[in-house]
Amino acid sequence: MSKRAVLLFAVATAAPAVAHDATPTAAQPNGWTYPFSCCSGMDCREIRDQAVLEGPQGYVIKLTGELIIPRDTRIKNSPDGQFHHCTVAGEPTGRTICLFVPPRSF
Template sequence: MKHLFLTTRVPSKFRELVAFLSLVAVFFVGAWVLFIAPNAKAHPALPTAAQPHGWSYPLSCCSGYDCREVAYNAVAERREGYVIKRTGEVITYTDSRIRNSPDGLFHWCSAAGANDGRTVCLFVPPHGY
């Protein structure tokens, strides 16, 4: 009895389609990198009495929606550092995520702007502001 081995050959039309779709994907990723990503901007903080024209969160902290002003009592100063009360996260005083607040208010930037997200940046008022 003759054994039949099943071999799977991919039809050339299918290979051409996969190659074409791969090229299209590369084109769109390249276009995004060249045109859209460089134009990404951090959003501005709202105007306050100290900064009547507002100010912009740095891109390293914000992807357009990650940052917002938080109430003074939303962040506690403890011996070990700043405590984000909503999440219980402790940001030590030497942590590079701590930034000086230009308007003297607390601003919290969290991953994806989530209220229970990990801290990306914390803007703190200078002592004696």
């Protein structure tokens, strides 16, 4: 392998992983980037409002029954006003890493 190929390989594999972007919406026409603390490139996705029950006790993820209380640090403000759910390994039934929530009146 040439020195150049070795150097390119070293640079490519040494680069830090980056989080992926949320899909553009009317509120965020250029999309937005999930924070690395929530996403390692595959863990986050937009979910429908109907996938989350909201109430004074917090947010219940319907698919898993997981309750995330309002003071939980996993709750983040959603830049585009939509729900986004980040889970371990990106599995829809995985443990929640972050839940991006739209502004509410609770």
